[in-house]
Amino acid sequence: MNQSLLDPFQRFELPQQIEEVLREGKGHAKSLAFNRRGTLLAVGWEDGSLLIYDFETRGLARTYKPHSARITTLAWSANGRFLASGSTDKSVVLTNVELGTQEARVLRSGAITRISLNQHDHYCCLASYASGPAELISLRDQACKALPYITVEGEGKHAKASTGGTVLAEALFDRSGSLIFVSQSRGTIAVLDASTLQHIDTIKVTGHNRITSMALNSKGTALLANCSDRHVRLYHINSAADAQRLTGDQLRSHVASNKAPAEGSLLGLQPPILQLQRSFDDKVDRRTWRAAAFTGNGEHVGAASLTAHEHMIFIWDIWGKLEAVLRGPNESIVDMAWHPTKAILATISSTGLIYLWARIYRENWAAFAPDFEELHDNFEYEEREDEFDIQNPALEMVQVTNRAEDEEDVDIEGLDEGLSSDGEGDDSTCLHHLQVDIRPPTPPPADNRLGSGEAEGASTAAQAQAQAQAQAAALVEDDDAVLSSDGEGSPPPGPSSQATPAPPLPLHGAPGLTALKATTPGPSDDPGFADPAGMPSKRLKR
Helix, strand or coil: CCHHHHCCCCCCCCCCEEEEEECCCCCCEEEEEECCCCCEEEEEECCCCEEEEECCCCEEEEEECCCCCCEEEEEECCCCCEEEEEECCCEEEEEECCCCEEEEEEECCCCEEEEEEECCEEEEEEEEECCECCEEEECCCCEEEECCCCEEECCECCCEEECCCCCECEEEECCCCCEEEEEECCCEEEEEECCCCCEEEEEECHHHCCEEEEEECCCCCEEEEEECCCCEEEEEECCCCCCCCECHHHHHHHHHHCCECCCEECCCCCCCCEEEEEEECCCCCCCCEEEEEECCCCCEEEEEECCCCCCEEEEEECCCCEEEEEECCCCCEEEEEECCCCCCEEEEECCCCEEEEECCCCCCHHHCCCCCCCCCCCCCCCCCCCCCCCCCHHHHHHHHHHHHHHCCCCCCCCCCCCECCCCCCECCCCCCCCCCCCCCCCCCCCCCCCCHHHHHHHHHHHHHHHHHHHHHHHHHHHHHHHHHHHCCCCCCCCCCCCCCCCCCCCCCCCCCCCCCCCCCCCHHHCCCCECCCCCECCCCCC
8 A cells, every 4th residue: 555645744654673693693783785676695704604585584695605714795686596605705706596506606806895796797797806906707608807997186277187097996797797886096976988997077076085885775876976075976967878988198287277166077077977966974973984775765875883792773765864874783894785775784793793674663553534433342233224325416426427337347366567666677587485395294104114234133042041031041040949948848859849930031122131939038937037936937048
């Protein structure tokens, strides 16, 4: 149902508190990313493991080991079947999520800090490094090409453009895959043609502030730039179809011959490819930001605080108004990602835990009719005589028309084909869920079937038990013979005086045990006992 119709004062939903914590990994989580529809969540760990969660069930679906060191960045393909990962082991790996196979692996000379996949060709990616220029990598043939960069120093007539100096660049594709945005040193954002790598425009940020990270909205119409001056800047992306393409030499000569502005396009394009809309900052505590990203609907901007031992996320609307501040445990934030279609935020803390932020849903009683009455007990309702009578003829005609419309056939079985989260067309080939391999348990072997070894063991045990019973019977006969020969006043031996041997004690299936005759202690067993006649009894010796 349309939320704006239910509550017009709460049109946009925002997360409010931590709903769940994911703890399946043994180490610390370092990076995470949602797929296009938000049904799968990929998490990279410090030991190089890659875990895929089914986000609807919050269960662990797949586990891979593509790297030998910490995974720093993740990027999904448009169809959700491939996942690119970068690590501090200096490698870029493309994994087939459905089959669990490694499609490609490229080893570079530095630690990978950011991966951006072309949404129309998942074998083409941009890799950013801890130091040095970003590169365009073809995962098919492992061909790498460094992106051109321009460093601009000074303003006005004293501005100079060069290709030297230390480079700390981050690059990402736009949604169409035709443009590349590169955040360069000294506070500039270069817009390159993805096919020719020529310069289309270069945007200068106020104060030569370094840009630490960038993010696009789901439609690809806006760009966020997280700057080192504690500001997050929002740029609108204009069309670059009619813009002129320049080489590096042409760009340097243009900057040298024209006055470089303090902010905006160095080429003087009107409007520029990246047009500044507004900036977001913490006006009270002047916090710096770990990362910034758009919400799934693109109507809000969230920024994670960089302060140590502080888990705080500031959320503004795109017009600059602060909407909410999320406060978590006393743990710093490592990475964050918004759900593409729901009001859910996923963050990683310094302890390696994954926190899922969601909204607290409450019942809205204002949505019911004004004469609505809550019933605490059941009772029989007595309707009035004319309660359901139609009094207005015009209203009767309207009801007849509505009844005719209700009689029309409605398709309740057919479903519309699913569209992508950013509305770019059909995604019927996309992978939304991972199939679960459910196999029936293997039945245990039958107990009534004995092998040859078990049969031999059983026969040996039976023979030992029979031998033990025979020894017990012989021992009882010897005891009776001793009693009849040594006892005084005993009757002469005869058929009727022969003692009947007592049955042996049960052995309970334990071979090798000897049964002993149970005797009851009496006066004759005590050597110091005298009978009433005064004659001591004779003790039997075996």
